[in-house]
Amino acid sequence: MLHHMLMTRGIDDEAALLQNQGVVDLWLSCRGQEAAQVASAMAVGDTSVIFPSYREHAVAVVRGVDAVSLVAQWAGRTYCGWDPRRHRFFPYTLVVAAQTLHAVGYAIGQRLKNAAETVVVYVGDGATSEGDMSEAMNLAAVESAQVFFICQNNGWAISKPSGEQALTSIATRARGFGIRSWSIPADDPDSTYLQCLEAKQFVERSRSPALIELCATRIAGHSSSDSHTTYRDRGEVATAVANDPVSRYRERLLADSVVDAEWLSRVNEDVAMTRRRLLEAFGR
Amino acid sequence: MTDDPSTCLAESINNALHQLMANDEAVVLIGQDIGRLGGVFRVTKGLQDRFGQGRVRDALLAESSIVGQAIGMSLCGLKPICEIQFDGFIYPAMNQIVSQAARITTRWNDDQALNLVIRVPVGGGIRAVEHHSESNEAYFAHTPGLHVAFPSCPTDAAPMLQYACHLGTPVIFFEPTRLYWKRKRQSREQPEPTSALGARTVRRGSDITVVGYGAVLEDVLAAAHRLAGTVEVEVVDLRWIAPMDTEAVFASVARTGRLLVVHEAAEFGGVGAELVATMAEHGSHLLRSPMRRLAPARRVYPPADSENDYLVGVSDIVGAIEEMCR
Amino acid sequence: MSNQIDILVPEFGHGLTEALVIEWRVSVGDVIERGDVVAVLETDKSSVDLMAEKAGTVAEIVVHARSITSSGSVLYKLDERR
Numbered sequence: 001m002l003h004h005m006l007m008t009r010g011i012d013d014e015a016a017l018l019q020n021q022g023v024v025d026l027w028l029s030c031r032g033q034e035a036a037q038v039a040s041a042m043a044v045g046d047t048s049v050i051f052p053s054y055r056e057h058a059v060a061v062v063r064g065v066d067a068v069s070l071v072a073q074w075a076g077r078t079y080c081g082w083d084p085r086r087h088r089f090f091p092y093t094l095v096v097a098a099q100t101l102h103a104v105g106y107a108i109g110q111r112l113k114n115a116a117e118t119v120v121v122y123v124g125d126g127a128t129s130e131g132d133m134s135e136a137m138n139l140a141a142v143e144s145a146q147v148f149f150i151c152q153n154n155g156w157a158i159s160k161p162s163g164e165q166a167l168t169s170i171a172t173r174a175r176g177f178g179i180r181s182w183s184i185p186a187d188d189p190d191s192t193y194l195q196c197l198e199a200k201q202f203v204e205r206s207r208s209p210a211l212i213e214l215c216a217t218r219i220a221g222h223s224s225s226d227s228h229t230t231y232r233d234r235g236e237v238a239t240a241v242a243n244d245p246v247s248r249y250r251e252r253l254l255a256d257s258v259v260d261a262e263w264l265s266r267v268n269e270d271v272a273m274t275r276r277r278l279l280e281a282f283g284r
Numbered sequence: 285m286t287d288d289p290s291t292c293l294a295e296s297i298n299n300a301l302h303q304l305m306a307n308d309e310a311v312v313l314i315g316q317d318i319g320r321l322g323g324v325f326r327v328t329k330g331l332q333d334r335f336g337q338g339r340v341r342d343a344l345l346a347e348s349s350i351v352g353q354a355i356g357m358s359l360c361g362l363k364p365i366c367e368i369q370f371d372g373f374i375y376p377a378m379n380q381i382v383s384q385a386a387r388i389t390t391r392w393n394d395d396q397a398l399n400l401v402i403r404v405p406v407g408g409g410i411r412a413v414e415h416h417s418e419s420n421e422a423y424f425a426h427t428p429g430l431h432v433a434f435p436s437c438p439t440d441a442a443p444m445l446q447y448a449c450h451l452g453t454p455v456i457f458f459e460p461t462r463l464y465w466k467r468k469r470q471s472r473e474q475p476e477p478t479s480a481l482g483a484r485t486v487r488r489g490s491d492i493t494v495v496g497y498g499a500v501l502e503d504v505l506a507a508a509h510r511l512a513g514t515v516e517v518e519v520v521d522l523r524w525i526a527p528m529d530t531e532a533v534f535a536s537v538a539r540t541g542r543l544l545v546v547h548e549a550a551e552f553g554g555v556g557a558e559l560v561a562t563m564a565e566h567g568s569h570l571l572r573s574p575m576r577r578l579a580p581a582r583r584v585y586p587p588a589d590s591e592n593d594y595l596v597g598v599s600d601i602v603g604a605i606e607e608m609c610r
Numbered sequence: 611m612s613n614q615i616d617i618l619v620p621e622f623g624h625g626l627t628e629a630l631v632i633e634w635r636v637s638v639g640d641v642i643e644r645g646d647v648v649a650v651l652e653t654d655k656s657s658v659d660l661m662a663e664k665a666g667t668v669a670e671i672v673v674h675a676r677s678i679t680s681s682g683s684v685l686y687k688l689d690e691r692r
Contacts, residue, residue: 078393079387079390079391079393080391080392080393081410083395084392084395084396085395090359091391091392093384095379095384098352098379098380098383098384100352100354101352101353101355101356101380102347102350102352102355102359102384103352103356104352104353104356105352105353105355105356105357105358105359105360106356106357106358106359106360107356108353108357109312109356109357109358109359109360109361109362110360111359112312112338112339112362113360113361113362131348131376132349132352132380134380135344135346135348135349135352136352138344138346138349139344139346139353142344143339165305178313256533264369277467
């Protein structure tokens with residue numbers, strides 16, 4: 001998992017640099033959410049179809065989408081740089097929450113075809129306010145659709161804190177529709193992986209929906225166009241940076257001798273090569 | 285050749301749905317009250333009994349969900365035909381139609397067909413309450429990525445629906461409400477259209493081309509019959525709003541030299557404007573007098589008592605034709 | 611072997627093309643790496659920490675602090691390190 005997290009961070013750093021340079025038009029960083037994304041993606045496994053929102057770059061990495069394909073749409077080359085069927089990772093949907101209904105319909109359709117499978121859909125905390133999200137949760141519950149809703153609550157919807165977005169936790173709201181739900185801190189990939197696995201297995205066994213709310217940290221702004229320091233407390237951002245899940249996991253695995261310096265060095269080379277490829281593809 | 289008076293639009297669509305579902309297991313229906321009730325206009329009568337609740341699904345009261353889940357079903361290989369109960373209620377689904385359905389093929393770099401039909405009862409003249417008499421085809425005609433079908437008779441509705449179901453790109457399929465159970469129709473010719481998406485010349489004439497679609501076509505034909513002997517009116521049924529068969533209209537105006545476009549939706553920014561503008565750009569040399577559109581003023585559809593003043597009627601069409609041919 | 615190149619003011623997105631150079635974080639002669647913050651620019655929308663596109667030695671500051679510049683103009687010159 002550390003490999004995927006470090007790779008995603010490398011891609012994120014390079015894409016941010018390319019955007020700063022003016023050769024990528026817009027970049028939505030997932031800095032701080034790598035643990036939540038990698039852990040949930042690994043728990044979900046290779047075969048489920050994933051309907052992402054638009055920030056699941058670490059999930060894309062887990063699913064084998066290469067960096068240039070991932071960044072292509074943010075440089076205006078296409079609306080989707082990868083083959084959705086090959087990776088079973090569908091195109092980013094920029095209209096917030098619209099993909100939730102697609103995921104539920106897909107699950108219902110697969111069951112109708114006697115090919116029932118768990119369908120995964122990612123949303124953010126802001127998305128849960130959209131009508132489509134409520135409709136999708138209700139529909140999934142009523143239809144007992146085999147859908148695993150993964151909600152990354154990074155505390156912000158651009159400038160709106162999640163505490164102002166809803167009175168209850170997202171898990172509580174889903175429970176209100178009759179969906180089995182969990183809400184967990186998601187900065188530690190290991191515990192996040194185990195909990196997501198349990199939730200996914202519930203969906204498969206019960207053939208009914210579930211929602212897991214992954215409380216993560218948004219280290220950067222909403223996008224490269226968002227000057228988040230305007231609305232965020234300096235201390236809060238500093239804390240987020242200091243608690244970076246990627247560095248913490250790396251330190252822990254090193255300390256526990258799960259990885260060593262040599263391994264890290266090889267990973268760094270992989271990441272550096274990927275960054276060079278991005279620079280070649282998009283840079284001046 | 286006149287078309288078969290024994291069927292009506294609702295029955296023709298019902299038969300087409302039966303056939304579509306019998307011939308292809310991938311076809312599924314979703315809509316409010318379409319199963320148990322058979323649809324508020326009974327257009328889906330008998331289908332749930334025959335094909336079961338899995339394939340004929342009574343939707344929750346949520347239009348965005350109807351279209352949104354249908355998109356998901358289409359992505360997994362099914363061919364959903366949704367129903368929105370009335371045109372006035374399509375708005376909660378606009379996001380899923382315009383920002384999603386219409387765009388999915390482009391977003392997937394043309395690698396993904398999206399079979400999706402959205403059937404919608406359209407138009408007034410039925411003394412309905414607010415929101416139940418809308419004509420908003422212009423919104424969908426203006427949206428790239430959507431086909432817009434607007435049949436005017438049972439004989440067209442069935443093959444058009446079958447075509448739409450397997451097309452691989454989303455179709456908004458408008459069904460004129462006041463024609464659903466109308467069995468007495470104006471006589472018309474039924475030559476084969478040049479293609480599945482082509483317009484149809486349903487009456488030959490030499491003095492003026494009148495173009496229409498949907499329920500209004502009945503009124504256009506009535507006006508044409510009334511004027512027979514005085515003015516020879518050629519009537520063209522567009523059948524599809526988008527893509528629009530402007531070539532058929534050109535060919536007709538090349539013979540008659542005059543163009544009148546009639547529709548039930550408001551004139552301002554309506555589909556008629558697109559046709560007239562296209563003719564002006566490419567066919568003005570064919571015209572012997574200025575083109576006209578005949579459609580209601582830009583007003584909200586009024587309560588039932590005033591609807592006849594608002595709608596374009598047979599005498600309005602007769603009057604316009606006479607003025608243009610003076 | 612070094613090679614002097616022009617570093618241009620980037621596009622800022624959303625139709626923003628003009629920016630005020632607030633301050634320089636580097637001076638002529640400084641050695642910079644790709645990603646180092648070299649200057650702070652301000653557009654109508656927000657302030658931007660401009661990062662070095664390429665590694666090398668700063669050869670010339672072309673647009674000085676408190677001047678307005680626009681996307682595509684030469685901002686500074688760099689002796690590129692290969």
